[in-house]
Amino acid sequence: MKYTKLGKDGPQVSTIGFGAWAIGGMNWGATDDNVSIKALNQAIDNGVTLIDTADVYGFGHSEALISKVIRERGKGDLVIATKAGSDFYHATPEDDQGYGPIKPNYDKDYLDFAAEQSLKRLGVEALDILQLHSPDLKILKRDEPWAAMERLKRQGKVKHVGLSIQSFKENEQAHLLDLHHDLLDCIQVRYNLLERQAEEKLFPKAMQYGIGVIVRIPLLFGLLTGKFNADSTFATEDHRSMNLSPQKLQTYFDQFRQYQSLYQQYPDQSMAQVSLRFCLSHPACDTAIPGAKTRQQVDMNCQASDLGPLPNVPAD
Numbered sequence: 001m002k003y004t005k006l007g008k009d010g011p012q013v014s015t016i017g018f019g020a021w022a023i024g025g026m027n028w029g030a031t032d033d034n035v036s037i038k039a040l041n042q043a044i045d046n047g048v049t050l051i052d053t054a055d056v057y058g059f060g061h062s063e064a065l066i067s068k069v070i071r072e073r074g075k076g077d078l079v080i081a082t083k084a085g086s087d088f089y090h091a092t093p094e095d096d097q098g099y100g101p102i103k104p105n106y107d108k109d110y111l112d113f114a115a116e117q118s119l120k121r122l123g124v125e126a127l128d129i130l131q132l133h134s135p136d137l138k139i140l141k142r143d144e145p146w147a148a149m150e151r152l153k154r155q156g157k158v159k160h161v162g163l164s165i166q167s168f169k170e171n172e173q174a175h176l177l178d179l180h181h182d183l184l185d186c187i188q189v190r191y192n193l194l195e196r197q198a199e200e201k202l203f204p205k206a207m208q209y210g211i212g213v214i215v216r217i218p219l220l221f222g223l224l225t226g227k228f229n230a231d232s233t234f235a236t237e238d239h240r241s242m243n244l245s246p247q248k249l250q251t252y253f254d255q256f257r258q259y260q261s262l263y264q265q266y267p268d269q270s271m272a273q274v275s276l277r278f279c280l281s282h283p284a285c286d287t288a289i290p291g292a293k294t295r296q297q298v299d300m301n302c303q304a305s306d307l308g309p310l311p312n313v314p315a316d
Contacts, residue, residue: 001047002305006286007212010160010185011079011128015280016305017050018043018298019216019291023065024058027099027239031293033065040069042295044078046302052188052214052289054083054133055118056102063121070123080122081129081188081214083164084114085145098242106135106145115152127152131162131188137172150183160185162214165202174201177209186212191285192220193262193278194255196316203284215288218279219272223252226263226271262314269307276304281313 002015022028023036040051053062066080087105095103105111118127130152132145139145140163152158161183165173167190177184187206191198195217206213219225221240230253234240244252266274272290279288292298 001302002308003049004286005212006050006079006160006186006214007206008210010212010286012077013050013079013287014048014305015287016048016276016302017052017214017287017289018048019289020051020053020062020066021057022291022293024053024062026058026061027237028291028293029235029238035294036065037069039292039295039298040066041073042298043292043302044069044073046298047305048298048302049077050079050081050214050287050289052081052216054086054131055114055121056083056086056088056099056133059088059100060117060121063118067121067123075124079128080124081131081162081186082118082122082127083131083133084111084118085133085135087114089113089117099239104135104139106132106139106142106148108144108148108151111145111148112152115157119157126156127158129160129162129186130158131164131186134164134166136166137169140173140176146180146183153183162186162188164188164216165190165198167217168197170198170202171200174205177202177205177211181209181211184209184211186214186286188214188216188289190217191215191279191282192218192224193259193275193314194220194224194252199282199316203282206284213285213287215279215285218288219275219290220252223249223256224271224275229253259314262310270300272300273304273307274310276301277307277310278313280304281309 025031086102091101091103095101149161189198290301
């Protein structure tokens with residue numbers, strides 16, 4: 001496993017992390033907590049030091065599982081990145097958009113409350129990284145969310161502040177780095193071989209200001225592992241029934257054809273490893289956080305760190 005500093009002011013992290021949405025037990029089909037805990041332990045045994053979660057993942061369950069692992073083996077060098085702003089505590093069934101009852105809430109009092117709940121669930125004295133959880137630009141134009149995060153950091157409840165960039169809004173939200181680079185230690189962004197909008201404006205600004213970049217969805221919900229085809233379907237309770245709908249799958253596979261030769265250059269590596277190596281190839285990207293539910297998936301993902309960036313990155 002290789003390690004890097006997350007931006008100029010962030011912590012040292014492994015270049016492959018662990019994305020902990022799926023182990024929350026919601027939105028990804030059936031999960032088994034015992035299997036999830038084994039996957040977490042396997043990641044740490046392989047040298048992973050960055051675990052990315054959110055309070056809303058499994059409505060607290062993902063954080064609780066991570067806390068269990070921390071209690072059993074100690075926190076050590078682990079960096080736990082969590083998120084706030086997706087209010088499941090006060091939502092009603094009418095707020096359900098297919099992920100359970102959730103509503104955006106970035107008011108100061110709520111962010112204070114959410115941070116306290118995450119501190120308790122994780123069983124830590126301070127949150128290593130707290131990220132605003134993909135709010136829209138209307139919310140981010142307000143001063144309140146930024147003031148709340150600055151206050152939490154000043155109080156010592158949060159060590160590093162991050163922003164999870166809203167999916168498909170990478171260009172629209174890039175200017176926020178100009179406005180808030182003094183506060184932001186890192187951003188998290190949707191980026192993979194088929195979704196490269198962040199290269200246009202966001203990554204250059206992150207490099208300009210020394211803001212760390214965490215890559216989410218590097219395997220495009222599993223599509224870039226090669227285990228799906230254009231006819232794949234998902235259970236209703238699996239978010240991929242929306243995010244990888246038949247129409248979207250067809251669009252992605254139409255795009256994918258131009259990159260097939262890339263994977264053929266590495267016959268001894270899995271598609272997942274090549275896909276992760278692509279993400280690590282951009283100089284702005286410090287770490288990628290593929291999701292994993294099993295130890296086998298963890299092992300495959302972690303090997304991409306030592307393989308390093310691709311020597312030749314295909315043009316968009």
